[in-house]
Amino acid sequence: xxxxxxxxxxxxxxxxxxxxxxxxxxxxxxxxxxxxxxxxxxxxxxxxxxxxxxxxxxxxxxxxxxxxxxxxxxxxxxxxxxxxxxxxxxxxxxxxxxxxxxxxxxxxxxxxxxxxxxxxxxxxxxxxxxxxxxxxxxxxxxxxxxxxxxxxxxxxxxxxxxxxxxxxxxxxxxxxxxxxxxxxxxxxxxxxxxxxxxxxxxxxxxxxxxxxxxxxxxxxxxxxxxxxxxxxxxxxxxxxxxxxxxxxxxxxxxxxxxxxxxxxxxxxxxxxxxxxxxxxxxxxxxxxxxxxxxxxxxxxxxxxxxxxxxxxxxxxxxxxxxxxxxxxxxxxxxxxxxxxxxxxxxxxxxxxxxxxxxxxxxxxxxxxxxxxxxxxxxxxxxxxxxxxxxxxxxxxxx
Numbered sequence: 550x551x552x553x554x555x556x557x558x559x560x561x562x563x564x565x566x567x568x569x570x571x572x573x574x575x576x577x578x579x580x581x582x583x584x585x586x587x588x589x590x591x592x593x594x595x596x597x598x599x600x601x602x603x604x605x606x607x608x609x610x611x612x613x614x615x616x617x618x619x620x621x622x623x624x625x626x627x628x629x630x631x632x633x634x635x636x637x638x639x640x641x642x643x644x645x646x647x648x649x650x651x652x653x654x655x656x657x658x659x660x661x662x663x664x665x666x667x668x669x670x671x672x673x674x675x676x677x678x679x680x681x682x683x684x685x686x687x688x689x690x691x692x693x694x695x696x697x698x699x700x701x702x703x704x705x706x707x708x709x710x711x712x713x714x715x716x717x718x719x720x721x722x723x724x725x726x727x728x729x730x731x732x733x734x735x736x737x738x739x740x741x742x743x744x745x746x747x748x749x750x751x752x753x754x755x756x757x758x759x760x761x762x763x764x765x766x767x768x769x770x771x772x773x774x775x776x777x778x779x780x781x782x783x784x785x786x787x788x789x790x791x792x793x794x795x796x797x798x799x800x801x802x803x804x805x806x807x808x809x810x811x812x813x814x815x816x817x818x819x820x821x822x823x824x825x826x827x828x829x830x831x832x833x834x835x836x837x838x839x840x841x842x843x844x845x846x847x848x849x850x851x852x853x854x855x856x857x858x859x860x861x862x863x864x865x866x867x868x869x870x871x872x873x874x875x876x877x878x879x880x881x882x883x884x885x886x887x888x889x890x891x892x893x894x895x896x897x898x899x900x901x902x903x904x905x906x907x908x909x910x911x912x913x914x915x916x917x918x919x920x921x922x923x924x925x926x927x928x929x930x931x932x933x934x935x936x937x938x939x940x941x942x943x944x945x946x947x
Contacts, residue, residue: 591911591927602852608765610841614757621723623747633736637728646724655717661710669703676700732757761832766823785851794828797844806831857895862910875907875924883918
């Protein structure tokens with residue numbers, strides 16, 4: 550009878566401990582649901598800066614002077630002297646047309662000139678003889694008129710013979726075809742024994758490759774935007790013909806010489822809706838070749854008041870680029886932005902942000918639109934003025 554109260558007391562103690570433990574656990578769960586932890590996010594302030602505005606376009610190189618070599622006379626090709634694909638200098642011999650027929654033509658022209666000169670001398674002597682006789686009425690006026698007409702005809706015949714001699718000498722001289730400029734010569738289109746027609750048959754082409762031209766095309770949309778930016782004074786432009794070009798090859802390497810824009814077409818090309826520009830590059834080492842596709846970045850223009858955003862802060866949403874900012878009451882806001890170009894590791898944002906916006910850079914995986922956050926300022930990124938060769942794509946928002 551004395552042991553039953555002990556068992557009852559032990560059970561009461563165990564029950565009380567379980568109830569206390571359960572009560573403490575419930576209080577902790579209630580307390581945690583009532584006071585959630587606000588995530589910290591790293592932010593930077595949107596500021597306006599002046600940065601280089603350096604658009605880049607695809608271009609194709611071409612020689613500064615492609616000169617077609619054609620014969621001035623019709624004849625049989627006797628010999629050619631150059632090595633194909635090599636450099637030639639102005640005045641170098643290229644082709645020899647058989648000169649024998651042209652020698653004969655020039656000898657014949659010289660004989661005609663001699664005959665015409667002799668005829669003129671005889672006509673002058675005849676006129677000098679009959680003029681005094683007219684005063685003595687020993688000859689008629691008609692005889693004098695005939696002598697004058699004979700002299701005039703002899704002069705005309707001499708002029709014609711001299712013109713024929715000039716033509717014969719021109720043809721003979723042009724049987725030897727020389728290089729009109731210095732440059733690189735292409736393969737020959739004709740060989741020995743070929744009948745070459747004057748000013749018709751293409752013999753070869755000399756390409757002047759120093760300097761070299763690069764032709765680029767700017768789309769109409771870019772031109773319209775550039776005009777609006779200039780009107781609104783959002784860019785500082787030194788003038789079209791003060792722009793410099795930096796050339797990048799297909800493998801990503803940069804050409805060591807800068808070019809200068811020297812020609813801007815007056816109008817747009819109707820088939821592409823673009824405006825062409827020509828950039829001149831020195832090419833002493835023959836690195837550039839006609840027909841190469843390259844990229845040209847234009848230097849010299851500055852974008853004023855540009856908002857730069859760290860690259861990792863720009864995400865790709867369903868409708869385009871987005872940025873998360875800390876808005877009123879420290880709650881997350883999502884902004885649709887227009888990120889146009891990349892400067893170093895930062896995007897230039899032209900629409901969607903304002904100076905002073907608190908842009909979320911770190912902790913993006915912990916946020917949601919409308920949720921409260923605790924903003925922690927990060928050191929402002931250094932302004933970068935060296936643009937990358939390729940334009941990256943914004944990261945997709947998770």
